[in-house]
Amino acid sequence: MCTSTFAGPWQHLEQGERVHIFAAMHARGLHLTAQREAILEAIFGCPGHICAEHILGAVLDRRPTLRMNKTTVYRALNLLVDMRLVREHRVGAGPAQYEPASRGPHTHLICRACGQSWNLDGDVVQGFTASLRARDGFEAQLESYPIFGLCSTCRG
Amino acid sequence: MCTSTFAGPWQHLEQGERVHIFAAMHARGLHLTAQREAILEAIFGCPGHICAEHILGAVLDRRPTLRMNKTTVYRALNLLVDMRLVREHRVGAGPAQYEPASRGPHTHLICRACGQSWNLDGDVVQGFTASLRARDGFEAQLESYPIFGLCSTCRG
DNA sequence: GTGAATGCAAACATTTTGCAGTAAG
DNA sequence: CTTACTGCAAAATGTTTGCATTCAC
Numbered sequence: 001m002c003t004s005t006f007a008g009p010w011q012h013l014e015q016g017e018r019v020h021i022f023a024a025m026h027a028r029g030l031h032l033t034a035q036r037e038a039i040l041e042a043i044f045g046c047p048g049h050i051c052a053e054h055i056l057g058a059v060l061d062r063r064p065t066l067r068m069n070k071t072t073v074y075r076a077l078n079l080l081v082d083m084r085l086v087r088e089h090r091v092g093a094g095p096a097q098y099e100p101a102s103r104g105p106h107t108h109l110i111c112r113a114c115g116q117s118w119n120l121d122g123d124v125v126q127g128f129t130a131s132l133r134a135r136d137g138f139e140a141q142l143e144s145y146p147i148f149g150l151c152s153t154c155r156g
Numbered sequence: 157m158c159t160s161t162f163a164g165p166w167q168h169l170e171q172g173e174r175v176h177i178f179a180a181m182h183a184r185g186l187h188l189t190a191q192r193e194a195i196l197e198a199i200f201g202c203p204g205h206i207c208a209e210h211i212l213g214a215v216l217d218r219r220p221t222l223r224m225n226k227t228t229v230y231r232a233l234n235l236l237v238d239m240r241l242v243r244e245h246r247v248g249a250g251p252a253q254y255e256p257a258s259r260g261p262h263t264h265l266i267c268r269a270c271g272q273s274w275n276l277d278g279d280v281v282q283g284f285t286a287s288l289r290a291r292d293g294f295e296a297q298l299e300s301y302p303i304f305g306l307c308s309t310c311r312g
Numbered sequence: 313g314t315g316a317a318t319g320c321a322a323a324c325a326t327t328t329t330g331c332a333g334t335a336a337g
Numbered sequence: 338c339t340t341a342c343t344g345c346a347a348a349a350t351g352t353t354t355g356c357a358t359t360c361a362c
Contacts, residue, residue: 026362029315029316030316030317031315031316031317031360031361031362032361033316033317033318033360033361035317035318036317051351052351052352053351067318067319068318068319069318069319069320070351070352071318071319071320071352071353071354072317072318072319074351074352074353075317075318075353076317078352078353090246090247090248090249091246091247092246093246093327093350094350094351095350095351095352096351096352109288109292109294109296111294118292118294120288120292124284124287124288124291127283127284127287128280128283128284128287131280131283131284132265132276132280132303132305135280136265136274136276136307136308137307137308137311138265138267138274138305138306138307138308139305139306139307139311140265140303140304140305141268141304141305141306142303142305147288147296147298148296148297149288149294149295149296149297149298150294150295150297151292151293151294151295152292152293152294155293155295157324157325157326182337185337185340185341186341186342187335187336187337187340187341187342188336189335189336189341189342189343191342191343192342207326208326208327209326223343223344224343224344225343225344225345226326226327227327227328227329227343227344227345228342228343228344230326230327230328231328231342231343234327234328249325249352250325250326251325251326251327252326252327
């Protein structure tokens with residue numbers, strides 16, 4: 001079951017982004033349909049992560065004339081993740097969460113006890129990923145998953 | 157759907173471990189039943205991670221006289237995770253994976269391209285978690301989930 | 313016009329729940 | 338003898354698939 005919903009103003013895709021996505025799809029012989037555009041707008045218009053159910057809800061709310069179905073949402077999401085236009089986070093129980101890949105790398109700290117989350121800026125993460133790269137040649141993609149643990153308050 | 161199965165020799169719980177678990181359960185007014193003991197043996201006897209379906213399979217295979225049901229497996233797993241005797245890993249699609257909490261912290265690196273995984277020893281991780289602790293007071297539990305990225309081969 | 317995209321219903325995989333019966337302490 | 342535990346069947350959740358129809362290009 002999903003919990004939070006983003007009810008902010010409806011965002012249209014920024015023009016450059018739209019062009020880039022259209023080109024990427026065209027190159028694969030795929031269509032940028034009204035449904036897919038609405039799904040993209042829901043994802044790009046949400047400041048955080050959003051799940052399939054909420055994407056469906058947002059589109060139905062804000063584009064009542066557009067036909068839309070959960071199957072279409074899931075199919076579009078798989079496509080967009082495949083094309084690396086959207087990042088997927090599957091962590092813990094509950095539905096997968098999605099966000100624009102263009103948002104750039106950022107890591108979340110999540111407290112297992114209180115559930116709060118914090119953004120972790122680049123410095124510390126970069127030090128860690130740099131040492132993994134140096135040691136093992138492994139390019140860690142820490143932005144794909146939040147880091148779980150206990151926050152300073154809950155440790156006490 | 158599960159893929160790999162561990163078909164190694166049946167392990168009985170090490171005596172000290174059994175005593176410790178029994179005490180922990182007793183302290184909560186819970187029973188260490190034959191079913192729960194068999195489930196624990198399946199988890200502790202598996203060198204890697206094991207999922208609910210395979211625990212059920214292992215117990216049915218090796219203790220044909222013992223009645224056992226997937227509901228019992230899931231209920232036992234929730235209990236054991238809750239008691240922090242067993243660690244749960246939910247990552248990507250597919251069923252949750254379980255392993256003894258006593259196995260100590262260790263982090264896995266998993267390559268998104270080829271799917272291979274490597275154990276990451278403590279040093280590098282400890283440096284990272286130490287800086288998070290110092291900076292944010294956050295106690296990261298990196299052993300709870302793998303770090304995804306690209307291995308040296310697949311980066312090329 | 314043609315191949316790709318959609319909606320619907322149904323299947324699927326994983327996990328949880330209600331309830332009546334069983335067994336551990 | 339009490340309270341926890343179990344099995345069964347059924348539900349809940351999140352996601353995918355088959356197929357006939359519709360639409361973008």
